[in-house]
Amino acid sequence: MNSIPESDRVVVFDTTLRDGEQSPGCSMNLEEKIRVAKALEDMGVDVIEAGFPIASEGDFEAVREVANVIKNTTVCGLARATRGDIDRCAEAVANAPRKRIHTFISTSPLHMKYKLQMEPEKVLEMVTSSVTHARNLVDDVEWSAEDGSRTEHDFLCRCVEAAIDAGAGTINIPDTVGYAIPDEFSSLIRMLYDRVPNIDKAIISVHCHNDLGLAVANSLAAVGAGARQIECTINGIGERAGNAAMEEVVMALRTRHDHMPYVTGVETTQITKASRLLSSITGFNVQPNKAIVGANAFAHESGIHQDGMLKNAETYEIMTPESVGLTKSTLVLGKHSGRAAFKDKLRELGYDMGDNSVNDAFKRFKDLADRKKEVFDEDIIAIVDDEVVRTNDRVKLVAMEIKCGTKHNPPVAALELEVDGQMRSTVGSGDGPVDAVFKCIKEMIPTQARLQLYQVHAVTGGTDAQAEVTVRLEEDGKSVNGQGADTDTMVASAKAYLNALNKLFVKREKSKPEAVAV
Numbered sequence: 001m002n003s004i005p006e007s008d009r010v011v012v013f014d015t016t017l018r019d020g021e022q023s024p025g026c027s028m029n030l031e032e033k034i035r036v037a038k039a040l041e042d043m044g045v046d047v048i049e050a051g052f053p054i055a056s057e058g059d060f061e062a063v064r065e066v067a068n069v070i071k072n073t074t075v076c077g078l079a080r081a082t083r084g085d086i087d088r089c090a091e092a093v094a095n096a097p098r099k100r101i102h103t104f105i106s107t108s109p110l111h112m113k114y115k116l117q118m119e120p121e122k123v124l125e126m127v128t129s130s131v132t133h134a135r136n137l138v139d140d141v142e143w144s145a146e147d148g149s150r151t152e153h154d155f156l157c158r159c160v161e162a163a164i165d166a167g168a169g170t171i172n173i174p175d176t177v178g179y180a181i182p183d184e185f186s187s188l189i190r191m192l193y194d195r196v197p198n199i200d201k202a203i204i205s206v207h208c209h210n211d212l213g214l215a216v217a218n219s220l221a222a223v224g225a226g227a228r229q230i231e232c233t234i235n236g237i238g239e240r241a242g243n244a245a246m247e248e249v250v251m252a253l254r255t256r257h258d259h260m261p262y263v264t265g266v267e268t269t270q271i272t273k274a275s276r277l278l279s280s281i282t283g284f285n286v287q288p289n290k291a292i293v294g295a296n297a298f299a300h301e302s303g304i305h306q307d308g309m310l311k312n313a314e315t316y317e318i319m320t321p322e323s324v325g326l327t328k329s330t331l332v333l334g335k336h337s338g339r340a341a342f343k344d345k346l347r348e349l350g351y352d353m354g355d356n357s358v359n360d361a362f363k364r365f366k367d368l369a370d371r372k373k374e375v376f377d378e379d380i381i382a383i384v385d386d387e388v389v390r391t392n393d394r395v396k397l398v399a400m401e402i403k404c405g406t407k408h409n410p411p412v413a414a415l416e417l418e419v420d421g422q423m424r425s426t427v428g429s430g431d432g433p434v435d436a437v438f439k440c441i442k443e444m445i446p447t448q449a450r451l452q453l454y455q456v457h458a459v460t461g462g463t464d465a466q467a468e469v470t471v472r473l474e475e476d477g478k479s480v481n482g483q484g485a486d487t488d489t490m491v492a493s494a495k496a497y498l499n500a501l502n503k504l505f506v507k508r509e510k511s512k513p514e515a516v517a518v
Contacts, residue, residue, distance in 0.1 A: 010253060010262045011229035012246065013205065014040050015049040016278065017066070018078055019243055020233040026282045027312045027503045030062050033199040036234075037066045039277050040073065043245075043270040047074040049231075051104060052086045053092035060092050067096035074140065081130035090137040102172075104144035107151040107159055120155055127159050128166045135167030142170035142205065149175040149185060157195045164198045170204045170229060175218055175402040178211025180240060182221035190226035194376040205229035208244045210236060215244035220252055223262060233483050234278045235286055235293065247271045247292040247324065253321050271327040273349075280385030281283050283481030283499070285457065292324055333380070335369035349377060351384055371487050372464045382459045382466050382485040393502040395419050395445060397494050404433040415440040415494070437494050442499070449504060453481075456489060469496040473504055 017033055020026065028036065033050070040048050050066040051059045067075045075096035079085035081103055093099040097503040105126055106116055112123055127143065134141045145151055151159075160171050175185060189206070190345035193199055206229070207224040219230045236245030250266045257263075272416070275293040279285055288295040296319045316466035333341060342362050346353060353361070362385045369375050396418045404411035416425040424444045430436030438451065453472035458465040467489040471482045480503040484495025 007228075008262050009228065010223055010264050011203065011205070012044075012045045012250065012264050012266055012511055013047040013049065013076070013229050013231040014045045014233065014246055015207075015231055015243065016040070016233040016246075017062070018049040018051050019231075019239065020206075020278075021051070022116045022238040022239045022367060023237045023242070023282075023284065026237060026284060026322045028281055029503075030058070030065060033062045034065060034069060034439065036274075036278060036281065037070055039270070039274045040234075041070050041272055042267070044265040044267045045073055046265060047076050047100060047229075049076045049078060050093075052078045054079065058150055060088065063089075063092035064095070067093045067099065071097055074100050076102050076142070079103045079130075080136070081105040081126045083133055086130060086134050086137065090134070093138070093286065097139050098140070100140040100142055100170075101138050102142040102144065103130045103134050104146050104172075105130065106146040107156060108147035109152065109248065110150065111147045114120055120435040124155075124159060124162060128162050129165035131163050140170075141168045142172055143168040144172035144174055144205075144207065146174060147176045148173040149180040149188065150177070153188075153191055153195075159194065160192060160196050161198055164196070164202045167396060169202055170205050171199075172205040172207055172229070172231065173222075173227075174207035174231075175209055175215075176207075177216065178209035180208070180218050181212075181214060182217045185218045186221040186225040189222045189227050193226050203228050207231035207240065210241040210243060213241070215242070216252065218246045219244045219249055220260065223253075224260065234274050235290070237278070237282070237284055246293070247275065251292050251319060251324065254323075269325040276381060277385075280381075281485065282421045283472075283483035283496075285455075285468075285470060331363070333369070333375050335366065337369070345377075345380060346384065349381060349384075353384070368466070368487065372466075374460075374462070376460050378459050379466055382468060385485075394505055395498050397491070398423065400437070400491060400494055402433050402436065402490050404436075411436045413437045413440050413490075415444070417441070417444055417498075420446065433490055434493050437490060438497055441494070441497055445501060447475065447501065447504070449475040449501070452479060454493075456492075460487065467492045469493045471496040471500045473497075473500045475504055478504070 016339050017036060021028055037048055050063040053060040053063045063077045075093050077089035077093050079089040079101055086101060086103060089101050105123055106112055107123060110118060112118055131141055131143050143157060145159055148156060163171060189204060204227045206219050206227050208218040228247050232244040232246040232249050234246055236242040250264050250268060253260055253262055253264060254268060272293055275286060286293055335347060339362050342365055343358055361384050368379060398418050399416040401414045410429040411433045412429050414427045426440050426443050428436055428440040428443060430439045452474050455470050456467050459468050464487060466487050468485045469492040473480055480500050482496045482500025482503060484492040484499055486492040
């Protein structure tokens with residue numbers, strides 16, 4: 001990438017681990033965050049915003065550990081415009097070979113009056129003091145004008161100029177509430193280039209939310225106006241309607257290079273792998289018609305489309321499935337396949353696992369192969385993801401038996417769980433088999449958590465397909481998603497509920513500070 005002029009290169013700033021984790025129900029433990037961070041580094045993402053260190057001890061440890069393991073990508077932490085936030089952030093990213101502090105303050109009249117309760121001159125003073133302090137701690141500082149798209153132009157120009165003078169190398173203009181439309185947002189960026197005298201000393205960044213479904217469009221419009229950093233997330237996850245989807249931004253720039261002659265450093269063949277990894281960790285399944293990574297993104301059912309595809313794929317495909325790392329689902333292994341073949345398949349699918357993890361996954365594969373006629377790549381992915389996300393669970397399913405049907409009304413479930421190393425068991429009934437299972441779990445693990453979502457989908461086709469179940473629990477305003485996979489839908493349901501409970505235990509330890517919505 002060194003031969004590419006800086007004026008043509010768009011920096012990809014991924015905030016999956018920070019803004020993405022603010023999605024209701026999305027909670028990642030330390031090990032999961034490290035896996036996502038490594039996947040982002042493998043993709044060639046330029047900046048990883050690893051978290052908000054002041055938020056909690058857990059967030060601080062996560063940012064620090066990402067800083068310890070990531071070597072080739074800039075590791076960034078978020079901080080409000082206070083010395084305490086900035087000092088904590090600097091401490092968290094200290095060990096990263098490339099580190100950045102991202103500090104922000106609200107600049108719109110609405111936010112200054114009601115959120116900050118500050119006069120504009122005080123806000124301007126804090127812009128200078130916060131950036132100056134951050135710049136004394138690290139070489140790479142980014143400053144954001146929260147609610148930038150609704151900020152008065154004169155005041156925004158003054159703040160941007162002050163931040164650059166104080167040492168900010170990147171200036172981020174967020175569309176915090178997803179209010180802007182593309183021509184309006186691009187005009188805002190051009191206005192800054194026209195009016196801020198020192199604008200050439202910084203990279204202009206944009207951080208767009210998707211409340212009106214325009215996050216990617218706004219981001220690309222901003223690039224056309226001169227912005228050279230886009231802040232985004234895998235699968236577009238994030239607060240409310242989410243953020244600009246990284247895969248859509250990257251593939252739009254690659255596919256329409258004729259109209260947008262800019263490049264990124266992202267290895268696009270890693271996109272599908274990263275998307276699936278995040279879905280398995282968070283339980284946020286990608287909708288089938290999602291651009292780039294949805295199950296139907298490269299599917300053609302219409303007869304006219306199929307005829308065109310057979311004659312020339314370019315008739316209905318503007319990019320190839322291979323360009324985003326999508327491979328055709330193939331029958332790969334069976335019950336007679338050995339450990340070596342299974343290990344080779346794991347490597348082919350992008351998994352780098354230790355011997356113990358391989359052995360556990362192989363055992364589950366053999367069990368699945370005994371029950372399922374055909375084992376596909378998607379089945380193995382589901383097995384491995386289901387195995388890995390449960391490594392550090394405090395509560396584990398040991399055994400389960402259900403009696404249901406016309407002769408068993410109401411259905412009865414018998415469960416045995418391991419809770420913090422101790423065995424517990426109970427028998428209970430419910431309105432249906434799933435209700436019976438969940439009531440048994442709640443009896444053994446008392447909780448006020450309410451079930452908000454229960455959904456099931458098949459990993460592959462056929463009546464013997466693995467079921468992948470997603471469960472969302474809510475407690476005291478905190479919601480988490482859990483996921484489980486098994487050929488037995490009831491087993492998958494129990495796993496998903498327990499996975500959600502384990503994530504809720506992690507969530508209980510976090511105490512989020514004043515609302516952050518950059």
